[in-house]
Amino acid sequence: MKSAVETLNPTRVRLTVEVPFEELKPSLDAAYKKINQQVTVPGFRKGKIPARVIDQRFGRGAVLEEAINDALPKFYTEAVNEGELNPLGQPDVDITELKDGEELKFTAEVDIRPAIEIPDYSGIEVTVDAIEVDDEEVEKSLEQLRERFASTTPVERAAADGDVVVVDLEASVDGTVLEDGVAQGVSYTIGSGQLLDGIDEAVTGLEKGGSATFTSELKGGSAAGQEASVKVEVSDVQERELPALDDEFAQLASEFDTLDELRADSRKRLERMKSYDQATQAQEKVLDALIELIEVPIPEKLLKDEIETRTHNLEHHQFPQLGLTWDSYLEREGKTREEHDAEVEAQSVKGIKTQFILDELVTKEKLSVSQEELTEHLMRRAATSGMTPDQFAQAVVEGGQVPMLVGEVARGKALAVVVETAKVTDTNGEVVDLEDEEDDEDDEDGETVEAASDAAEAASEDAAAGDKPAES
Numbered sequence: 001m002k003s004a005v006e007t008l009n010p011t012r013v014r015l016t017v018e019v020p021f022e023e024l025k026p027s028l029d030a031a032y033k034k035i036n037q038q039v040t041v042p043g044f045r046k047g048k049i050p051a052r053v054i055d056q057r058f059g060r061g062a063v064l065e066e067a068i069n070d071a072l073p074k075f076y077t078e079a080v081n082e083g084e085l086n087p088l089g090q091p092d093v094d095i096t097e098l099k100d101g102e103e104l105k106f107t108a109e110v111d112i113r114p115a116i117e118i119p120d121y122s123g124i125e126v127t128v129d130a131i132e133v134d135d136e137e138v139e140k141s142l143e144q145l146r147e148r149f150a151s152t153t154p155v156e157r158a159a160a161d162g163d164v165v166v167v168d169l170e171a172s173v174d175g176t177v178l179e180d181g182v183a184q185g186v187s188y189t190i191g192s193g194q195l196l197d198g199i200d201e202a203v204t205g206l207e208k209g210g211s212a213t214f215t216s217e218l219k220g221g222s223a224a225g226q227e228a229s230v231k232v233e234v235s236d237v238q239e240r241e242l243p244a245l246d247d248e249f250a251q252l253a254s255e256f257d258t259l260d261e262l263r264a265d266s267r268k269r270l271e272r273m274k275s276y277d278q279a280t281q282a283q284e285k286v287l288d289a290l291i292e293l294i295e296v297p298i299p300e301k302l303l304k305d306e307i308e309t310r311t312h313n314l315e316h317h318q319f320p321q322l323g324l325t326w327d328s329y330l331e332r333e334g335k336t337r338e339e340h341d342a343e344v345e346a347q348s349v350k351g352i353k354t355q356f357i358l359d360e361l362v363t364k365e366k367l368s369v370s371q372e373e374l375t376e377h378l379m380r381r382a383a384t385s386g387m388t389p390d391q392f393a394q395a396v397v398e399g400g401q402v403p404m405l406v407g408e409v410a411r412g413k414a415l416a417v418v419v420e421t422a423k424v425t426d427t428n429g430e431v432v433d434l435e436d437e438e439d440d441e442d443d444e445d446g447e448t449v450e451a452a453s454d455a456a457e458a459a460s461e462d463a464a465a466g467d468k469p470a471e472s
Contacts, residue, residue: 003079010114011299015079015091019104024071031066064100076108086113088302111299116360119293122421126285128278130426133270141266142245145253152238158205159237161191165203166236169196171218171228180221181228189240196230206234217323224323278426279434283415286422287354296353306348307341359407361414369409377409 001023006014035054036047044053054063072093080087091110098104152164159165165188171181188195190204202214211233218228243249250262319325330337361367382392396402424432 001075001078003082005083005085008109010297011302012109012111013083013085015076015083015108015110017075017079017106017108019071019075019106021099021102021104023075024067024104027067027071028063030070031063034066035063060100064098068095068098068104071104072106075106079108080110085110088112088299089305111301113356113359114297114299116294116296116356118357118360118364121290121293121418124286124289124293124418124422125425126282126289126422127425127427128281128285128432129274130428130430131271131274131278133267133274137270138263138267141270142263145266146242146245146249149249149253150240150242152240155237155239156208157237158207159190159203159234161200161204162189162240164189164238164240165206165234166238167199167203168233168235170231171223172231173223173226173228178221178223178228181218181223185235198230199232202230202232203234206237208234208237210234217328219323220321224320225325225328278432282422282424282432282434283419286419286424287415289422290357290418291350291353294353294357296356298349298352302352303345303348306352307344310344310348355411358411358414361417362410365414365417367410367413367417369406369413373409373413374406377405381405 001020002018004016006016008014032051032054033047035058036049039049039054039058040046041049041053041057044050051063076091076093088111091108093106093108095104095106155163167186167188168184169182169186171178173181186195188199188203190200193200196214196216196219198214198216202212206212211231213229213231215227216230218224218226243252245259247258250256250259254262254265256262256265314329315326319329324332326337330340333340335343378393378396379389382389385392387395396405419434424434426432
């Protein structure tokens, strides 16, 4: 077999392959054997039909077609290896010449990973938010804790904002009660916004035993996205009572003896959260700066496929779950379809660039992934998927997704290498030392890369979307 590579552009090549006919013999033999098992010819036992009879009865062309379909992937792979190429996706194959008994010629056009030069990135400088926790944030945190320990007491009065009402609901569309539109004994805090639009206005002012009807767009179920008439009946009205903010509450809600100790712990917890956010912000800004330094050609077909995948996931997976249509989604986002499409394209371009660059860094820095690092990453991904680690691991292995997870961890480590060399200052002008954060958060780098490259919004379903575009 002989092959040649023609560069069509920085991200696409054409392979020209010439195969002597004798190299097709194993595939021809396999083709005759396969056809032998599929057909019946009077006078011959099944599987014992001579090749000349098969040619006469079914045509030599059918045998050649079967043989070529079997052989092409092998010859294509040999040509790719010979040319030392890194293909992306499936090739467009065209058989240019087939002379029975003499030669097979074909071409294969395929996208490839572009050659990327990683420049000196040690001069990257970024600014992140300073870690500042004010008294108002601490008090808000304590109020949220009080809310968790609130108690309720039944009252004989009209329901008001902040009260808990126990309601029965019945949703109808075009006068027909929906089978999945009936619910009883639902507890709802007025003003929480956690149920149907319009219910707050409907139940406010109702006493126990009262009822009302309102119109609302259903967010899920069989009639998701449709306007429904909802009848609500109040079976109980309960007043919420918050515990006093004192030492007794501190002992009830925590391991601390005094409110001052609880307040100090709340401040530390908020500082830790902001410290983590600061580290994540630094990683994302460093990644943005790195992308700006490097020219990365984008394969057109790869970009087109990625845009189509993101749009398909949004339209066929997220819209049904949220009860949205394109019109309602765009209205909610305050965008036109053209603006949305432009954003998706920009996100896709950034995602592809991110993966190409970080993969090149993995090679340049000779980074590897240990079993422990992979296991820790798998545990975290399992937690976000709602599956147990064993279930998630089984799904990953069965789906052949282990290389994808290894890639996520490796790219996270590559980004960490760049972050270590960057100068990070906060908005107060103070130099930020991320070393301690990286010790704790390095394992989050895979997710940081995914977030920075704007993976498919359904991360709980496909947290590796950012990994998907450049897989071969």
